Amino acid sequence: MKPYLPLVALAALGVSLAASAQPLPKGTALKPPADAGAQPDVPVDLMKAVTKRLSADDFEGRAPSTAIEPKVLDYIVAQFKAAGLQPGNKGQWLQPVPTVEITASDYTPLKVSGTATSLSFRPGDDYVASSYRVTPKSQVQDSELVFVGYGINAPELGWNDYAGLDMKGKTAVILVNDPDYAMEGEQGIFKGRRMTYYGRWTYKFEEAARQGATAALIVHDTFPAAYGWNVVNSSWTGAQYSVQTPNDAMDQTVANGWIQKPVAEAILKASGKDLAALTKAAQTKGFKPVPLGLKVSFGFDNAIRRSTSNNVVGVLPGKSRPDEVVLYSAHWDHLGHCTPQGGKPNDDICNGAVDNADGVAALTAIAKMNAETGPAERSQVFVALTLEESGLLGSEFYGANPIYPLDHTVGGVNMDALLPAGRAKSYTQTGGDKSELGDLYLAALKARGLTDVPEDHPERGGYYRSDHFSLAKRGVPMFNVERSGDLMNGGTAAGEKAAQDYTDNRYHAPADEYSENWDWSGITQDVELFYDLGRTLADGTMWPNWRAGDEFRAIRDKAIHDRDCAAATKGCNTK
Numbered sequence: 001m002k003p004y005l006p007l008v009a010l011a012a013l014g015v016s017l018a019a020s021a022q023p024l025p026k027g028t029a030l031k032p033p034a035d036a037g038a039q040p041d042v043p044v045d046l047m048k049a050v051t052k053r054l055s056a057d058d059f060e061g062r063a064p065s066t067a068i069e070p071k072v073l074d075y076i077v078a079q080f081k082a083a084g085l086q087p088g089n090k091g092q093w094l095q096p097v098p099t100v101e102i103t104a105s106d107y108t109p110l111k112v113s114g115t116a117t118s119l120s121f122r123p124g125d126d127y128v129a130s131s132y133r134v135t136p137k138s139q140v141q142d143s144e145l146v147f148v149g150y151g152i153n154a155p156e157l158g159w160n161d162y163a164g165l166d167m168k169g170k171t172a173v174i175l176v177n178d179p180d181y182a183m184e185g186e187q188g189i190f191k192g193r194r195m196t197y198y199g200r201w202t203y204k205f206e207e208a209a210r211q212g213a214t215a216a217l218i219v220h221d222t223f224p225a226a227y228g229w230n231v232v233n234s235s236w237t238g239a240q241y242s243v244q245t246p247n248d249a250m251d252q253t254v255a256n257g258w259i260q261k262p263v264a265e266a267i268l269k270a271s272g273k274d275l276a277a278l279t280k281a282a283q284t285k286g287f288k289p290v291p292l293g294l295k296v297s298f299g300f301d302n303a304i305r306r307s308t309s310n311n312v313v314g315v316l317p318g319k320s321r322p323d324e325v326v327l328y329s330a331h332w333d334h335l336g337h338c339t340p341q342g343g344k345p346n347d348d349i350c351n352g353a354v355d356n357a358d359g360v361a362a363l364t365a366i367a368k369m370n371a372e373t374g375p376a377e378r379s380q381v382f383v384a385l386t387l388e389e390s391g392l393l394g395s396e397f398y399g400a401n402p403i404y405p406l407d408h409t410v411g412g413v414n415m416d417a418l419l420p421a422g423r424a425k426s427y428t429q430t431g432g433d434k435s436e437l438g439d440l441y442l443a444a445l446k447a448r449g450l451t452d453v454p455e456d457h458p459e460r461g462g463y464y465r466s467d468h469f470s471l472a473k474r475g476v477p478m479f480n481v482e483r484s485g486d487l488m489n490g491g492t493a494a495g496e497k498a499a500q501d502y503t504d505n506r507y508h509a510p511a512d513e514y515s516e517n518w519d520w521s522g523i524t525q526d527v528e529l530f531y532d533l534g535r536t537l538a539d540g541t542m543w544p545n546w547r548a549g550d551e552f553r554a555i556r557d558k559a560i561h562d563r564d565c566a567a568a569t570k571g572c573n574t575k
Contacts, residue, residue, distance in 0.1 A: 039535075040369045042527045044520055050079055050361035052514045054332070055353035062352060063336025064309035064386045065099065076312045076332060076384050079364045084371025085314030088381055089403050095311040097386055097397040098244040103303040104130050104138070110259070110298040112145070117270040117294060121263050127217070128236035129257030131302065134248035138255050139299035143171040143214045145267065145292040149282030150175045151204040151216070156554055157189055158285065162211050165289045171215040171296050172208045173264065176201065177224035179283040181459055186432070189285065194432055195461035197473065197551045199224075202464070205256040215255045215296070219264040219275075226460040232258050241390035243397045244306065255298070270294060309333070311394050312384040313403060314367065318538070319375040325404040326538040327381050327412030327476070328366055328530070329395065330359035331388030331467055341509050353514040354502065359415040360384055362527050369531050376538035378410060388416070388467050395470035407563040410537050411437055411477045411544050413530050414468040420518035421498040422490070423525045424483040426451045431463030434552075435477035436544040440533055453484050475555035477544045479533055483522060 053059075053075060060068045077093045087093045107123035121127050131138040149161040151174035178199035180188030190196050197203050201218055208216035222228050236258070242249065259267075261275075268275045271292035281287055312332065318324065334352030351357075367382045381404055387393035402409070427445065429438060432455065445452055455462070463469065468478035485495025506512040537544075543560065546553040565572040 039528065039531060040372045042524045042531075043365050043368055044524055046368065047358065047361040047365050047523065047527070048518075048520065050364050051353055051358045054357035054360060055351040055512075055514045057349055057351070059351075061336040061338065061350040062332060062334045062357075064333045064390070065307035066336060068336075069309060072332060073310055073312060076360065076364075080312065080314040080367065080382065080384075083314075083364050083368040085316060085367050085382060088313030088315035088383070093312055093314065095313050095383075095398065095401075095403060097309050097311060097394050099241055099307055099309060099387060099390070099393055100134050100244050100248075101239045101241050101305040101307065102131065102134065103239045103305075104300040105303065107300045108298050110263075110296065112267055112270065112294050112296050113142075114270060114294040119266060119270060121259070123298075123300075124233055124237070125260075126263050127257055127259045127298070128233055129215075129217075129255045129298065129300065130236055130240045131255050131300075132242050132249040132252040133254065134244075134304055135250075135302060136304065137299065137301050140171065140215045140255050141297050141299075142295045143169060143297070145173055145271075145294045145296050146170050147268070147273070147278055147282075147290040147292060148172045148174055148208075149278075149287050149289070150177070150179050150198070151207055151218075152178065152198045153207055153211070154198055154551065156549065156551070159189070161282070161287060162207075162289060165211075167208070167211040167213040169214055171217060172211070172213045173259075173267070173292070174204050174208070174216060174218045175224075175279060175282060176218055176221055177459070181224045186458070191432070194455075194458035195464070197461075197464055200461055200464045201258075205253065208256075209252045213253055215253050215257070217296075218258045219261055220258050221261050224459070226457070229260060241387065241393055243393050243400065255300075257298075267292070267294065309386040309394070311386055311398060314382045316367070316370055316375060316380040316382075318377055318379040320377045322379045323408055324378040325381050325409045326376075326378055326534055327383065327404075327409055327471065327478075328363055328415075328534055329383045329385055329412065329467055330363040330415040331356050331385040331394060332360050333386045333389055333394070335389055335508060338508070338510065341511065344510060347510040350508060350510055351513045353512050354419065354506065355417040355508070355512060356388070356415070357514070358418045358420070358523060362415045362418060362523065362530065365527050366531050366534065369527075370535065370538075373535070376535060377540075378538045379404070380534065380538050385467055392467050392470050395467035399470040399474050405563075406471070406474055406476055407559040409471070409476050410542070411435075411479070412468070412471060413479045413534050414466060415526070415530065416466050418523045418526050419483070419498060419502060420515075420520060421483075421495065421522045422487040422519055423521050424450075424495070425486045425488055426453045426484040427481050428453050428455045428484055430455055430480045430482055432458065433547065434463070434550050435546045436542070437477045437479055437533075438547075440536055440542075440544075441479070441481055444529060444532060453486075472552055473555075475546075475552055475559050477546060477552075477556070479530075481529075483526070487522075 178190040183192035186192040335350040385394035
């Protein structure tokens with residue numbers, strides 16, 4: 001599913017606040033950073049040129065793994081060279097990303113059977129399913145159903161919904177979101193209303209596979225899911241993409257899917273159980289999985305197509321600690337040809353000017369600014385990622401196959417869909433204050449006379465829906481801040497109007513085109529912060545970690561411990 005776009009800020013990963021390169025309204029309380037004189041000017045004309053070119057019709061919407069990709073890659077490489085970058089993948093500019101496209105068809109009904117029970121549910125209307133396994137047919141046959149609550153195994157929280165259960169041969173029935181999503185505040189074990197990674201559907205399928213399950217079925221419920229069944233149905237219909245693995249993903253479940261809430265209620269009732277009662281029980285620490293005494297069968301055929309796309313990688317080597325890396329990223333891909341809309345019935349090109357040609361333009365601008373400033377103490381790596389629109393696959397491949405070791409990657413900044421609108425008075429951290437990078441962020445706000453505001457709709461899990469997440473889940477802290485809709489010119493009314501207009505009229509549509517009338521002041525503000533925060537990391541000695549209790553803290557702790565052990569001349573205590 002495509003990441004949720006916030007109403008008041010469509011920059012899925014970060015926007016910013018810094019020294020003003022554009023005239024500001026009288027009375028603005030914006031202060032320049034203390035080192036403003038050391039920061040090079042933002043090359044706005046370069047950003048305009050890159051955005052305009054990448055979103056031109058002859059680039060056909062930048063669909064990856066199509067005939068147009070080499071032309072797009074050649075242009076990005078040329079811009080990286082001109083900005084002063086060196087090839088970043090062992091002397092090469094490209095990192096090939098092997099992918100597999102699986103299109104399911106010929107679904108059978110989902111049948112549930114027991115001693116005195118026989119239920120049948122229709123594909124599409126009642127359930128959807130697919131498989132990560134690269135196999136021509138997926139078949140779940142007479143698999144025991146087990147209700148596993150929210151399907152969470154979080155050792156750091158003392159929570160395990162699979163405790164005492166061998167899932168081999170079984171199908172997990174799983175609740176969406178995490179146990180305390182309905183709370184108003186953020187004081188629960190799982191941060192209350194704010195979704196954690198344990199609430200994401202991707203995690204639930206991954207954990208079911210780790211537990212050895214044959215299949216996993218998530219119970220759809222609109223409020224905790226943050227989208228209706230229509231979104232689930234459309235997203236799981238047609239081609240599904242994943243990164244190729246040496247074992248063709250045979251370590252994954254046979255099938256992953258969703259069932260409508262009334263379907264789950266009927267299944268639980270047939271087992272003599274009540275979904276509402278079990279849901280309440282599953283929200284309490286110590287919950288134990290509940291075998292349902294029923295078996296499920298369903299299947300489908302798979303059409304398989306393998307292909308390769310590419311990440312583009314450039315580097316500015318560090319002068320004193322080149323093995324320590326700060327990462328900048330933005331995805332270059334978009335949707336290619338799509339359905340015409342509005343008053344242009346013959347326009348079927350989704351140009352992706354905002355999503356994400358201007359992100360690549362910002363990435364190029366920051367590379368140029370850093371090259372002009374000169375080498376930082378640490379290396380700075382710039383990656384134009386592919387296949388974001390297909391499920392963050394370019395970043396997922398980089399995370400699983402890092403060119404620069406993740407235990408030597410200090411942190412990073414990702415740029416996605418920078419809204420062409422004015423400067424903002426305040427900003428927000430998507431995901432909340434998850435890591436020590438928040439300290440740099442808050443200091444930057446204070447220096448500029450700006451404020452931090454809470455994230456809108458934290459229950460929707462926006463932090464887990466963009467490319468930075470592929471690094472974060474492997475322990476690397478990534479900046480994820482957004483402009484609020486409270487603009488310096490026009491306030492919240494102007495900000496919400498600009499965001500809503502983009503969402504309603506241009507997002508993932510042919511109308512997402514470049515315009516000479518864009519207001520670049522907000523994007524310029526973004527780039528000022530991206531440069532500032534990234535350069536601070538690159539010139540500093542800080543090794544940011546996740547906050548205590550964060551779901552990624554243990555991964556980072558282990559990576560740093562293992563790295564330091566490997567570097568120690570006498571080894572280290574492994575306790």
